[in-house]
Amino acid sequence: MADEVRGVIAPGKNEPVRVETIVIPDPGPGEAVVRVLTCGVCHTDLHYKQGGITDEFPFLLGHEAAGTVESVGEGVTEVAPGDFVVLNWRAVCGRCRACLRGRPQYCFSTHNAGQRMTLTDGTELTPALGIGAFAEKTLVAAGQCTKVDPEVSPAAAGLLGCGVMAGIGASINTGGVGRGDSVAVIGCGGVGGAAVMGARLAGAARIIAVDIDPRKLETATRLGATHTVDASGTDPVEAIRELTGGFGADVVIEAVGRPETYRQAFYARDLAGTVVLVGVPTPEMRIELPLLDVFGRGGALKSSWYGDCLPSRDFPMLVDLFRQGRLDLDAFVTETVGLGDVEAAFDRMHAGDVLRSVVVL
Known part of the structure; x- marks a missing residue:
């Protein structure tokens, strides 16, 4: 049964973001619903808001996220409900010419969820980098979920999903x-x-x-x-x-x-x-x-x-370095904010006042 949650959308080019009710469908084949715990405020989200990526408004912003898998669709074996994951925007296909040559970090056919999240009136949303994680839950392709050690703090782990990994x-x-x-x-x-x-x-x-x-x-x-x-x-x-x-x-x-x-x-x-x-x-x-x-x-x-990364290889390795005290991911977290604070976080980021604001849900 579809779920309704709060999420941050960019309604139009350079318009202020706002919190809306988002409809999350049940996961279909190869998909997963993730309960978002944290999501970093990244320049790429600002580029989406400014129309610098595509013009497919409205956008469901946020992509630098960690959370727990809540449910999975048919055929999903790589993750299960309860898994702690970092979301990624390189879900490799395993079949393109790069993957078949043993270079999945250059996959030419990365995939996202097939279904669309919507507003309550049925308006389809374009999730930022195929993720859309400024929301209490999001729908992604199961391959976009990378399991990592659950002992790491979500605010630190989520930053691996984009900027720190890049x-x-x-x-x-x-x-x-x-x-x-x-x-x-x-x-x-x-x-x-x-x-x-x-x-x-x-x-x-x-x-x-x-x-x-x-x-x-x-x-x-x-x-x-x-x-x-x-x-x-x-x-x-x-x-x-x-x-x-x-x-x-x-x-x-x-x-x-x-x-x-x-x-x-x-x-x-x-x-x-x-x-x-x-x-x-x-x-x-x-x-x-x-x-x-x-x-x-x-x-x-x-x-x-994306730092030519392979999430399944690189995310767990960097989390291990963090737990060993060799990679200070916490140093990137300047402040934690709520969903309603994203517009102000963009302003502070643009002014250079923060290294990373992290939305905590």
């Missing part, structure tokens, strides 16, 4: 940061801070945090940065070169998603170095680079989609 994965999975490497991270919000932490986990010798906000640079230092650059008054390219013997960093991670910061990342890397774009650009953004510079510098220009 940043750590940008360093470790996409960037291939190794022992002794030099790494620069441009943009030290939630994703950039996680990239700093990932570089530290990988054994980087020099980790340079770049931002225009001193508060974010201070946080990046706590997360593992060995050097900081205030780009509001310093040329970050020259500063990174100076800190790396004049050469540039082995890996530069761009966690802003803007053409000007991408150019900085491109020119701040060493010859044959790697640039990783993990910041999310908007559709109208364009970049122009001299093709000779692209050719002459060698190396690699990579994009990191």
Whole structure:
């Protein structure tokens, strides 16, 4: 029998979000209903609200979530009611050409729930990243549920569902940061801070945090940065070169998603170095680079989609590191808020006042 719960929707482009009654259908084949415990407030949700992802309003926002499985549909074997899970937006298909080549982290056919959640008047909702977790319950594909150790706090575990995984994965999975490497991270919000932490986990010798906000640079230092650059008054390219013997960093991670910061990342890397774009650009953004510079510098220009993660592999591993005291996920939780506080949380995030606000249900 369908259930009615409270959820946060974005009704139209740049309109304030509001709490509405959401209808959650019973799970069908391959689906699961999850009772949401926590959900982080991520920039991607703000992009949805601003119309920067698609125009399929209204959106049911929220995707960086942890919760417990309440019910499952026919044929579901990977999770069962009562399981503690982190929700993910890479439910791999197992059949596409990437999966069949043993690269499921690049799955070309990730899937979501087949049924739609609605408002009480029948209006269909588009769940953010196929999840929609600013709600007391949500309907997802069972493959979007990743079981993790239930002893971890939901507020910390849920952040693995997007921003923290994206940043750590940008360093470790996409960037291939190794022992002794030099790494620069441009943009030290939630994703950039996680990239700093990932570089530290990988054994980087020099980790340079770049931002225009001193508060974010201070946080990046706590997360593992060995050097900081205030780009509001310093040329970050020259500063990174100076800190790396004049050469540039082995890996530069761009966690802003803007053409000007991408150019900085491109020119701040060493010859044959790697640039990783993990910041999310908007559709109208364009970049122009001299093709000779692209050719002459060698190396690699990579994009990191979800930190090139495989949730079934990476989420449990990172939770284990958290429980061992080697990964301070709690450091990313600036505040906890309620469902009715999401609009204000967006404002604080946009102003740079928080690393992560987490909705607790």
